[in-house]
Amino acid sequence: MAKKMKTAAEVMLDVLYENGVRHVFGIPGGNSIPIYDALTHHPLNLILTRHEQGATHMADGYARSSGKIGVVCVTSGPGATNTLTGILTAMMDSVPMLVITGQSITPNIGLDAFQEADILGMSFPAVKHSYMISDPQDISRIIKEALHIATSGRPGPVLVDIPKDISASLIDPEIENDQDLPGFKDIPVADPVDIKKAAELMNRALRPVILAGHGVILSGAGEQLMQMAEKMNIPVTTTLLGKGGFPDTHDLSLSMPGMHGTAYANKALTGSDLIIAIGARWDDRITGVPENFCPHARKIHFDIDSVEIRKIIPVDCSVIGDAKASIEALLPHLEPGDTARWIKQINRWKRDFPLKYRKEGKLRAQHIIEELATMAGTEAIACTDVGQHQMWAAHFVKSEKGENWITSGGAGTMGFGLPSAIGAQLARPESMVYTIVGDGSFQMTLCELATAVINKLPIKILIVNNRYLGMVRQWQHMFYENRLTGVDLEGNPDFIKLASAYGMKGFRVKRSSDVRKTLKAALKWNEGPCIIEAVVEQHDNVFPMVPAGAALDEMIIEAPRRKRSGEGEDQ
Amino acid sequence: MDQSMKHTISLLVSNKPGVLTRVALVFARRGFNIDSLVVSQAQSPEFSRMNIEATGNERTLNLMLTQLNRLVDVIHAVDHASDDVIQRELALFKVNCTPDKRTSVLQIADTFRGQTVDIGDDTITLQVTGKSTKVDAFHTMMSPFGIMELVRTGKVLMSRGKESTA
Incomplete structure (x- = not known):
């Protein structure tokens, strides 16, 4: 009773x-x-x-x-x-x-x-x-x-x-109904036959590339991936969401492939004879038109979700299972082939086509992003919003751990940057958290500044302000004869006053020469969140770029130079 | 490559509200039209059985099958396009039939083992069961008389022998 x-x-x-x-x-x-x-x-x-x-x-x-x-x-x-x-x-x-x-x-x-x-x-x-x-x-x-x-x-x-x-x-809390999930499938375990086939293909490959995605991070397979890459001497390119699953700082790292990937990652994929995708779903921002995607390379696909197998790209071998368990099963079958010449070629591409930007003249988004990432270090959590700044962050934030890189990839949701950083800081109060946002995307969820303030979260919010919806402007500039529409963010608030209205600290930086000094002060600021507004070159575009529908080897590596002098190459 | 082969998919699903919508969405998202659909309680009342006929490209259909199988409420989904399974369909035909044509209509119906389920001054309603192709053939034969209404149940299927229907 x-x-x-x-x-x-x-x-x-x-x-x-x-x-x-x-x-x-x-x-x-x-x-x-x-x-x-x-x-x-x-x-x-x-x-x-x-x-x-x-x-x-x-x-x-x-x-x-x-x-x-x-x-x-x-x-x-x-x-x-x-x-x-x-x-x-x-x-x-x-x-x-x-x-x-x-x-x-x-x-x-x-x-x-x-x-x-x-x-x-x-x-x-x-x-x-x-x-x-x-x-x-x-x-x-x-x-x-x-x-x-x-x-x-x-x-x-x-x-x-x-x-x-x-x-x-x-x-009555004591009464509990039994779980009832007859249609929920168990985690698949890789078929040994598939593992052997994958190993054979890998052992024979002369120009292999590993394409590592989010699945590597989700399954905690970073270490196994590293063992495999090092044992076989295979370069690794990490997708936007796989970033950190293999350290950007490793000699075998090619960083990100695809539409705004590095030239060397795209050249490696195009020139490869075997692509080993692990927990990556051949997103269209990587493959472009599937029929044109590296038609001469054989392909292996490791994925936990059978739906992804052959959804976009036909493959020669598929291994369905958890990435970590699959790589562990694969490792004993692997015998290093001779990839030395291939690695040499890749290193030549790395040397010839590095990611670069000009540090002189007007402040560049890339500059402050790279500086912030370097000063914060790889133990810090980097969040981003969606747009040009996100791609530059993908280029210039060097990640060593997947859980320290947080970005909206598949959906490309603007407004993700600030709230995701709040969540990350709450989950890991001991870690430094910074978020890189655009002036456009930041304004989609900026009301959450209040949430950061009340919880006294020391998040560093870098607003890369070019007063444009920059990525759309870039497309309109490059593919629509510069007919700009709906991209001018006239009416932006004064972000420093906005910070102060929320009771936050605000820093503004306009000149390249002030970047270090300002960031130093901002990184030291620990009484709640702070905004760092970087007023950057307005007309910068993200390169390299593979135009939509083109193949990876048709990428535009650098901004075309119409004028010899100075910035604003698109003017 | 068969661009538009007809497929019969059978699904065993949880007998819960909303499952049909989840299944239908997989077809709708890829622009696949469902030609026929039969849903009824399975042998055990916790489950339902769905038989879906759809026409389309095999590659897309295979992808949809994996997507259907991924749904938590789907126990399994199988395509029977190339299997030898028992297939049946029931159809009701209401045909224009004045007394002078009755004999010919009934003769044809008899050939198809059709049954007369209703008869009036100038109409006759016939029931035909069998493979869908048989129903199609009966449709062709009845057309000259003038079909006023036609209702088909859609295909149901079952594996032969001891094998259980997926």
């Missing part, structure tokens, strides 16, 4: 806590009040955000920097729909995330009730899985299943929609 009943919301928080969750990101609303009420007396920390999209990117940055799941809790209707961008971002980049949405009370569902949205239906194409809870006694089972689905195999976002009457229901 004296059984202790709890609300379903309380039971849910207990399950989260028992499973290692410590932070929940979100903002409440009418239909999530029972959950927020349970948070008032719960050890879980609520990180109150200013917008639901910000909450999802914080959970995302939290997950990517720590390897733990990021949890979001929002309300119904617009609160729920505001998470969709963040859910897509997590789905495209395989990030474990749990999004809990409030919902109208059960009898009102489907009746266009206030703040009712069919978030379950809307979630279908963007989630790994989603639930609506109709029996409060199911809450423990469903949350456990959701955590399991989100984090196992290829991670991804899971949404759980909870009607208000359900979260408020009193239930």
Whole structure:
């Protein structure tokens, strides 16, 4: 009789806590009040955000920097729909995330009730899985299943929609329904036949290249990858999301391939006779038109998700399984071939086509990005937003660990930079966190400055301000005869005053000669977040560039020089 | 390369709300039209069986099969395009049939082992079961009389012998 009943919301928080969750990101609303009420007396920390999209990117940055799941809790209707961008971002980049949405009370569902949205239906194409809870006694089972689905195999976002009457229901916390996932497939184990075939191809290759993606980082296969690359003397190019899975600073590193990849990575791929993709999904920003992608190279594909095999690029051999386990199984079969000539050729390309920019004259984005990354060091967490600055960061931030590089790749979500840094700093309070954002992308989620301030997070926010939506301007300049439309960010705020309005420190740098001094002061600033606004050359473009639809060897390596003097080569 | 081969996919899925939408979205996203769809409870009530007919490029279809199999609510999805399985479909034909044509209509129906399920002054409704090709042939034969309405259930299938239907 004296059984202790709890609300379903309380039971849910207990399950989260028992499973290692410590932070929940979100903002409440009418239909999530029972959950927020349970948070008032719960050890879980609520990180109150200013917008639901910000909450999802914080959970995302939290997950990517720590390897733990990021949890979001929002309300119904617009609160729920505001998470969709963040859910897509997590789905495209395989990030474990749990999004809990409030919902109208059960009898009102489907009746266009206030703040009712069919978030379950809307979630279908963007989630790994989603639930609506109709029996409060199911809450423990469903949350456990959701955590399991989100984090196992290829991670991804899971949404759980909870009607208000359900979260408020009193239930017996002792009663727990059994998990019920007959269709959830176990993590595949690589077939030894495939492993042998892969080894044979690798042992015979004269000009092999490893294409390492996010899967390497997700499976913690960095060490195994290093062993393999060194044993076989094979150069490694890392995708935008695989950055850090193999150290940028290693002699065998080719950095990033693809549309804005290094010339030497693209030349290596084009000239190779074998491409070994590991946890990389042949994204179109790497392959361009699939038919033209390195047609003379044989290809091996290691992936945990069989859907990715032959989705875009036909391969000669596929190994389905966890990257780390697969490489471990592969290593004993590998016999180093003779790649010395190939490495020599690659080193020649590295010498002839380095990434470069001019440090004289007007301040360049590349300059301040490289300087910040160098001064912060490789133990710091680098986050980025999306656009030109992101590509320059990919070029000039040298990463040695995957969990220290956080960027929105697949979805290319502008507004990701600031909130993801907040999440990363909360997950790893001992690490230095900096985020590189554009003036355009920063303004999409800048309301989260408040979140950084209240939590006293010492994030360094580098705003690369060229007063343009620079990447779109670059395309309009290069491929639309410089017909600029919708890219001029006239009306930008004064970012230093904005910082001060939020009670933050702001630094502005306009001249190359001031870069070091300003960054030094900013990196020392530890009383909460600070903004470093870099007013940079407005018309700089990102090179190298492979035009859309072209093959990798048709890349434009440097800005065409119309004038001999000075900057602004596109004028 | 068969650009537009007809495929019959059978799925065993969790018997839960929303599963059909998740499955249909995989087809819709790639612009695949579903030619026919049969959904019913499987032997065990926790599961449903879906039979889907769709026409399209084999490479895309194989990709969609892996995507279907990745869905948490899908236990498995299999294409039976080249398998020898038992396939059946049921169709109802409402045909223009004045008394003077009745004999000829019934003769044809008899050849197809069709059954008369309704008869009126100038209509007759016939039920035909069998392979989809048989239903197609019956359709052709009835066309000259004037088909007023036609309803087909879509194809259901089952493996032969001891083998269990995927």
